[in-house]
Amino acid sequence: MQSLSSDRVVLVATGGTIAGTAARPQDHVGYTAGALGADDLVAAVPALQGLPLEAHTLARLDSCDMDHATWHALARCLAGHLARPEVAGVVVTHGTDTLEETAYFLHRTLRATKPVVLTAAMRPATAASPDGPQNLLDAVTLARRGTAAGGEQPQGVLVVLGGQVLAGAEVRKVHGYRVDAFACGDAGPIAVLEDGVLRRFRAWPAPPAVRADVLERDPATWPAVDIVTSHAGARGAVVDALVAAGARGLVIAGTGNGSVHRLVLDAARRAEAQGVRVWRASRCVLGGVVGSPPGALPSAGPLTPAQARVELLLDLLAAGSAASA
Numbered sequence: 001m002q003s004l005s006s007d008r009v010v011l012v013a014t015g016g017t018i019a020g021t022a023a024r025p026q027d028h029v030g031y032t033a034g035a036l037g038a039d040d041l042v043a044a045v046p047a048l049q050g051l052p053l054e055a056h057t058l059a060r061l062d063s064c065d066m067d068h069a070t071w072h073a074l075a076r077c078l079a080g081h082l083a084r085p086e087v088a089g090v091v092v093t094h095g096t097d098t099l100e101e102t103a104y105f106l107h108r109t110l111r112a113t114k115p116v117v118l119t120a121a122m123r124p125a126t127a128a129s130p131d132g133p134q135n136l137l138d139a140v141t142l143a144r145r146g147t148a149a150g151g152e153q154p155q156g157v158l159v160v161l162g163g164q165v166l167a168g169a170e171v172r173k174v175h176g177y178r179v180d181a182f183a184c185g186d187a188g189p190i191a192v193l194e195d196g197v198l199r200r201f202r203a204w205p206a207p208p209a210v211r212a213d214v215l216e217r218d219p220a221t222w223p224a225v226d227i228v229t230s231h232a233g234a235r236g237a238v239v240d241a242l243v244a245a246g247a248r249g250l251v252i253a254g255t256g257n258g259s260v261h262r263l264v265l266d267a268a269r270r271a272e273a274q275g276v277r278v279w280r281a282s283r284c285v286l287g288g289v290v291g292s293p294p295g296a297l298p299s300a301g302p303l304t305p306a307q308a309r310v311e312l313l314l315d316l317l318a319a320g321s322a323a324s325a
């Protein structure tokens with residue numbers, strides 16, 4: 001249990017719709033993501049005023065443009081703040097488009113014995129009824145939860161949106177427009193926040209064996225890992241082109257339970273013969289790949305294609321470290 005003097009929250013802003021501005025209040029699309037900085041986000045939430053809250057702007061990205069260099073900088077920045085004894089937890093504001101990928105990357109690289117809470121918004125800050133301010137307030141409430149009298153301390157990488165607390169390792173964006181755009185599939189939310197009160201349904205995520213060593217590696221040297229979708233009329237040429245362009249790993253977003261079009265499979269075998277690691281995941285919105293029939297490509301199991309891409313990247317980095325040791 002932390003002491004009550006560890007009551008500081010550090011907010012790190014990376015951009016997204018939560019920091020987006022549009023020309024008119026009725027505009028929910030056609031805005032500029034990441035226009036506002038961390039201080040502007042805090043200023044928009046009266047209930048945050050006076051709290052021990054530090055706000056830093058790390059990036060102003062539309063998260064569809066998220067990149068490995070920003071992940072690397074973000075994870076190192078958060079690791080530094082989490083190590084400070086006065087910090088109860090950290091909050092990251094992010095775009096919704098790749099939030100699930102960043103959450104998974106942080107889940108696998110940060111020792112999150114304190115809460116690392118990601119939040120976002122589906123409507124820009126200038127909307128007539130923006131969802132960002134409430135989401136930010138909920139995220140900070142969760143990050144400070146251990147400092148309240150009788151408040152249990154959350155841990156792990158968590159995502160707070162629309163009053164739901166979701167596990168960073170499980171969360172998926174499931175809707176392109178609605179305010180409740182995120183879900184955890186079969187697992188469901190860990191908790192809900194209702195009027196600032198936490199109602200928890202299951203345990204906080206146990207920290208996995210993290211790959212913090214990855215953060216010592218220059219992201220410019222990380223291997224290229226790409227996702228290829230299998231679909232009716234698919235061609236192996238996409239796989240061949242990616243291998244020719246230097247891909248060291250590929251995740252096939254397969255149909256159904258991870259099945260792969262025969263032409264893509266042929267190309268995947270050619271890639272493997274050149275030393276490229278190829279995994280198969282499922283492009284289905286819910287569920288992963290169950291079972292591993294003989295002769296099938298290695299399965300990504302329950303991971304989404306985007307999560308599997310991160311996991312394969314970490315695997316390749318580990319293999320690279322082992323080879324160069």
Ligand code: ASP
Nearest residue numbers: 016017062063095096097
């Ligand atoms: N394109 C935006 C982003 O991901 C969408 C959002 O934040 O909702 O940054």
